[in-house]
Every structure is written in structure tokens, then in C-alpha cells.
Amino acid sequence: MEKKNIDWENLGFSYMETEKRYVSHFKDGAWDEGALTGDATVALNECAGVLQYAQTIFEGLKAYTTEDGRTVTFRPDLNAARMADSAVRLEMPVFPEKRFVEAVVQTVAANRAYVPPFGSGATLYIRPYMFGTNPVIGVKPADEFQFRVFTTPVGPYFKGGVKPLTICVSDFDRAAPHGTGHIKAGLNYAMSLYAIQTAHRNGFDENMYLDAATRTKVEETGGANFLFVTKDGKVVTPKSDSILPSITRRSLVYVAKECLGMEVEEREVLFEEVKDFAECGLCGTAAVISPVGKVVDHGKEICFPSGMSDMGPVTKRLYETLTGIQMGKLEAPEGWIVEI
Ligand code: PLP
Ligand code: COI
Numbered sequence: 001m002e003k004k005n006i007d008w009e010n011l012g013f014s015y016m017e018t019e020k021r022y023v024s025h026f027k028d029g030a031w032d033e034g035a036l037t038g039d040a041t042v043a044l045n046e047c048a049g050v051l052q053y054a055q056t057i058f059e060g061l062k063a064y065t066t067e068d069g070r071t072v073t074f075r076p077d078l079n080a081a082r083m084a085d086s087a088v089r090l091e092m093p094v095f096p097e098k099r100f101v102e103a104v105v106q107t108v109a110a111n112r113a114y115v116p117p118f119g120s121g122a123t124l125y126i127r128p129y130m131f132g133t134n135p136v137i138g139v140k141p142a143d144e145f146q147f148r149v150f151t152t153p154v155g156p157y158f159k160g161g162v163k164p165l166t167i168c169v170s171d172f173d174r175a176a177p178h179g180t181g182h183i184k185a186g187l188n189y190a191m192s193l194y195a196i197q198t199a200h201r202n203g204f205d206e207n208m209y210l211d212a213a214t215r216t217k218v219e220e221t222g223g224a225n226f227l228f229v230t231k232d233g234k235v236v237t238p239k240s241d242s243i244l245p246s247i248t249r250r251s252l253v254y255v256a257k258e259c260l261g262m263e264v265e266e267r268e269v270l271f272e273e274v275k276d277f278a279e280c281g282l283c284g285t286a287a288v289i290s291p292v293g294k295v296v297d298h299g300k301e302i303c304f305p306s307g308m309s310d311m312g313p314v315t316k317r318l319y320e321t322l323t324g325i326q327m328g329k330l331e332a333p334e335g336w337i338v339e340i
Contacts, residue, residue, distance in 0.1 A: 001112045008120035011155035013286060018151050020110035022103045025133075026093050026145040034103060034147075036110050042146070049132025049142030056186040057086035058129035060285045061247075063108045063151070063340065065118045066328030071340040073108060073126065074326050076101045078247045083128060086183035091141035092130060100128065100147075101338065107149040108340045114153050118327060121161070125154040125286070131186075157223070157286040158205060162319075164293030164308050165282070167221065169271070170195050170207035174222065174242075177213050181242035192222045206282065208295055210271055211240065218269045224284035225249040228269065228277040229314040231305075235262055236277070238269040248283045248322070254333065255321050262314075275302045279312030281319075289319040 006016075017040050024034030049055040059079040064072055080100035087094045095103075104126055108115065116122035128149045132142025158165060172195040175181020180188055192207075199207045208226075211217040218226055218238045225246040228236040235256045237249055256262040274280070280292040293308040294301055306312030311319060324330035328337070 003115075003117060004113045006114070006116075006153060008116045008122040008153070009155075011116070011122045011153055012159070013125075013154045013157045014152075016114075016152050018111040018114045018153070020107060021148060021150040022107045024095070024099075024103070024147045026147070031093070031095065031099070031147070034099070036106060040150070042148075044133055045135050047135035047137055049134065049136040052136055053132075053139060054185075054187045054190065055090055055092065055132035055136075055142055056129065057083060057090055057092065058127060058184055058186060059083045061104070061126045062285055062326075063115050063124040063126060064327050065115050067118050068328065069118070070328060071108065071112055071115050072326075072328060072337045073104060073340065074338075075247055075251065075336050076104045076338055077335070078250070079104075079128065082184060082245065082247070083130070086185060087130065089180060089183045090185055092132065092145055095130060095147045103147070103149050104128065105338065105340055107151055111151045112340070114151060116153050122153055122155045124151050126151050154286075157288075158290050162291060162311055164291040164306070164311070165205040166203075166294040166296065167206045167208050167292055168199055168202065168204040169295065169297040170199065170209050172198075172207070172209075173212035174207075174209040174219060175212065177211075177242060179242060181219070182244060184244060189222070196222050204296065211242065216270055216272070218271055218274065219243050221282055224282035224287040224290070226269070227252065227281045227283050227289070227315070227318070228274070229279035229312060231276070231278045233262065233314060235264045235314065235318075236269060237264070237266050239266045240268070246284055248285060248288070251336070252283055252289070252318055252322060255325070256318060258333070259321060260317065271297075277304065279306045279315050280304050281311070281315045288323065289315055291315050
């Protein structure tokens with residue numbers, strides 16, 4: 001299929017309307033058959049559950065063009081499972097996991113002309129989401145919902161591509177203990193907007209959130225998990241019940257251990273330890289692995305030895321292995337790649 005005439009190399013992380021999206025409705029206790037539509041507009045009652053009480057969840061994954069011209073996506077079954085967890089926590093009906101994967105495949109196939117070419121540095125971002133549609137005025141869950149999937153071609157999440165970021169320790173909390181930090185609910189992002197804008201106004205690329213209870217442990221950023229590398233080459237990643245279980249992070253942990261023979265620790269990480277790490281990176285679907293060069297804690301700077309111009313060597317090895325698997329250059333562990 002001929003690709004659209006888009007300046008792929010210069011895409012940012014922004015929305016571009018593509019041709020088709022998938023929609024399924026939940027009513028009277030059941031999901032309908034679902035279908036692709038060309039209509040990008042959602043019409044809702046003024047009192048819809050999503051508008052009044054933010055009953056909405058989402059997912060994010062990507063489609064890639066491989067070197068030999070196939071279109072593939074990465075571990076969509078894990079997005080389906082995480083969305084099911086999010087739905088349960090927000091009192092929404094689960095969209096069946098097998099149907100989730102089929103909907104993703106169908107939507108990408110219908111927008112194949114928008115999947116950026118291999119080597120362009122861009123990818124097709126896929127956004128499945130679900131929200132309460134019927135009128136709700138007392139505080140209670142909706143009983144009618146829409147599940148939708150749209151796609152948009154994107155470039156790097158952070159301007160400057162893989163240039164190391166400067167992040168700040170946030171004065172705000174992202175997630176409460178026993179709250180919703182571990183699911184992908186729109187409300188987690190709504191309440192982070194003031195914090196991210198504050199970080200940007202102060203000249204930082206992102207926030208490092210600490211645990212809300214003690215403010216001594218590293219949690220994550222607004223849209224990615226952390227990976228650290230010790231001076232002796234061990235990979236360390238924070239474990240917490242209030243961070244999003246990143247599919248990228250879980251994949252990197254596997255790749256580091258099983259493919260690259262590295263030592264990996266998934267454990268609580270004290271902020272106090274950060275100054276002793278050799279490298280730091282943010283990992284996620286949108287972020288891929290974005291290196292962090294500096295963390296600023298109220299004027300006190302922690303500068304990683306990897307510096308402000310390049311990724312550290314371990315981060316780079318992980319980045320190349322992960323993207324090599326995603327782009328079909330390296331063999332993927334069983335079941336990780338779904339061909340469209
Ligand atoms: N943490 C947060 C808060 C996120 O929004 C995301 C993005 O999805 C991630 C981590 C990374 O998760 P994943 O690797 O599954 O995209
Ligand atoms: C993703 O990486 O898919 C996300 O949802 C993060 C978001 C902040 C863009």
C-alpha cells in the first residue's frame with residue numbers, strides 16, 4: 001500500500017486524524033459487534049459519565065514498519081490485560097481481551113498508509129480508550145460505554161529526540177497509596193497537568209514523582225517508568241503499587257536479563273540513592289527509552305556521569321535491543337510481535 005505523503009522525519013508527538021477508527025458500544029449489559037468508522041467526532045449527552053465524573057480509561061501502543069516492509073505491533077495482549085484491570089478499578093465493563101487485540105489489528109490495517117516507513121524515526125501511535133456515555137448526575141458509574149481505537153503517526157515524545165532530559169523532583173504527588181496510580185485512568189493525567197506545566201514553566205522536561213506517603217522513594221514520571229544503571233552496570237527499576245506497570249519496562253527487564261545477561265533489580269528505590277547511579281532513563285511506549293542527564297531537587301543538581309549529550313552505554317544497548325525487536329531487526333521473544 002502506498003504511504004501518505006507526510007514529512008515523517010519531522011513529526012512531533014501530536015494528533016493527526018487518520019482515515020478509520022474502531023467503535024463498539026456497551027448497552028443493556030453487552031458489547032455490540034463493533035465496526036470501523038470514518039467519523040472522528042464523538043457526540044455525547046451533556047451529562048455523560050465521562051464529562052461529569054471522568055469515567056474514562058485508555059491505553060497506548062505502537063505499530064511499526066519492519067525493515068522487510070511488514071507492519072507489526074508490540075505485545076498488544078498486555079495492553080488488553082492492563083485495560084481490563086483499569087476497567088475493573090473504574091467500575092466499567094471489560095472489553096474482551098481477544099476483541100481488544102482484534103480491534104487494534106483492524107484499526108491499524110485500515111490506516112496502513114499512515115504507518116511511518118522503516119528508518120523514518122516515526123511510528124503509528126495507537127490509542128484504545130473507553131468512557132461512560134449515558135447521563136449520570138448522582139455519583140455512580142455509567143451503564144453505557146464506548147470503546148474506541150484511533151491511530152496517529154508520531155515522532156519522538158520529547159523534543160530533541162534522544163537528547164538527555166533535565167527533570168525536576170515534583171512538589172506534587174501523582175498517585176496516592178491505594179489510589180489509581182497503577183491503572184491507566186484519564187483522571188491520573190488530568191491531575192498531573194498543573195504539575196507538568198509547572199515543570200515546563202521552570203525549564204524542566206518532566207517531573208520525577210516521589211511516593212506520596214513518605215516522599216523518600218522514586219515512583220515515576222507523568223508518562224513513563226524509570227530505569228537506572230548502577231556504576232557496576234546493574235539495571236535498577238522502581239517497584240511500587242502506585243506506578244503504572246509499564247509494558248516497555250517489563251519488556252526491558254526481560255531483555256536485559258534473558259537476552260543481554262545483565263543483572264536486574266526491581267525494588268524500592270530511595271531518592272537518596274539516585275546520586276549514586278551512572279545512568280538514568282525514562283521508559284514507555286511514547287518515551288521508548290529517553291535518557292535523563294540531570295535531576296534537579298529544589299536547586300540541588302544530580303548530574304549523571306553519562307552526561308548531557310548522549311545516552312549512557314547501558315541505556316543505549318537496551319534501547320537498540322528493544323527497538324531492534326520492535327522493528328523486526330532482532331528476533332523477538334515468542335508472542336511479542338503481532339503482524340498486521
Ligand atoms: N507510566 C505512565 C504514567 C504512563 O502513562 C506510561 C505510558 O503508557 C508508562 C508509565 C509506560 O507504560 P508503557 O510502557 O506500557 O507504555
Ligand atoms: C504512552 O506512552 O503510551 C502513554 O500513554 C504516555 C502518555 C503520557 C503519552
